[in-house]
Amino acid sequence: MGHAIILTQYEPETGVTKAMTIREAMEAVHGTVLSGEDKLDLEVHSACGSDMMSDVLAFVKDQAILVTGLCNPQVIRTAEMIDMKCVLFVRDKNPTQDMLELAEEAGIVVLKTGHRMFNSCGLLYAAGLRGGSDYERFT
Amino acid sequence: MSDSLEFKYQIDGEDFARVGHASTDVKKKLKMMGLPPDVIRRVSIAIYEGEINMVIHAYGGEITVTISEGDVKMVLADKGPGIPDIEKAMTAGYSTASESVRNLGFGAGMGLPNMKKYTDSIEIETELGVGTTVTMHVKF
Incomplete structure (x- = not known):
């Protein structure tokens, strides 16, 4: 099996990466x-x-958190198909009970935040999370 | 493993909320069979995209998945309107999906291109007013 380079929580001073929970x-x-x-x-x-x-579905590989403002069952299905561990709903979107059950069955953590998409991604980025294996192409 | 396993799913064209149940089930079965994660992922995405297409374009249909030695075969058959221009339909970004489908997060014109990208082969038979059958293989 191939060896994917996964960029994780990034520390610019040391260049060291580590995972985030x-x-x-x-x-x-x-x-x-x-x-x-x-x-x-x-x-x-x-x-x-x-x-x-x-x-x-087209561009994501080896990513664990899906940050989205879309709120329907297909978000959970999509996350499941590509082995995501977590869906973060932004803009205070409230998933339905059905969606939460679907997530539970698939073993996917569901989070929500009141921040909008841009700020949510910015906060995650500032905390050290990166966009996956494409990141290194531009650095 | 000399014999093959076959699973069939009826896809309801009316119920968008349920789209993906076949893909979820196939994924579960392949996991239980211990297929390589990359194979499971490719099959899952290809079937899921196909399932969505069947619902948004073709009022549902039937999915047959056959797993045999080194091969997962997926046949997605519908009695929808057919595809007028396959070449166009295979172009990334080309979509005839309605605004309501886009609002659901689909209709980016990536369905068939994704199915091609994640499978080893894809064959599309289509006839206007009769239906479409998509046959895909993922080898392992």
Whole structure:
């Protein structure tokens, strides 16, 4: 199997990368957990932000948090198909009970924050999370 | 493993909320069979995109997944309107999806291109007013 380079929590001074827990990501965006509280200590390596699920399916690889303002069951399905560990709903979107059950079944943590998309991604980035294996192409 | 396993799913064209149930089930089954994670992921994405296409363009249909030695075969058959221009439909970004479908997060014109990207082969048979059958293979 190939060896994917995953850029994780990045420390510019040392160039060292390390993983972040979902809990740390949640705190970074002043978020709350809606489902999967028992999995908050799972490590995540990178995130992607999009409201267009087709693009998520097309371009995302090895990412663990899906940051989105779209709120329907297909968000959870999409996350499941590409093995995401966590979905973060922005702009105070409230997933339905059905969506939370779907997430529970798939083992996906669901978070929400009142921040909008840009700020949510910015806060995660500032906390050290990066956009996955594409990041190195531009650095 | 000399014999093959086959799973069939009826896709309801009316219920967008349920789109993905077949993909979820296939993914679960492949996991239980212990197929490589990369294979499971590629199959899942390809079926999921196909399932979405069936619902937004073709009033549902039938998905048949056959797993045999080194191969996952997916056949997605619908009785929808057919694809007038396959070349266009295969172009990334080209979409005929409605505004309401876009609001659901789909219709970026990446469905068929994604299905091609994640599979080893894709074959599309289509006839206007009769339907479309997409056959895909993922080898492992």
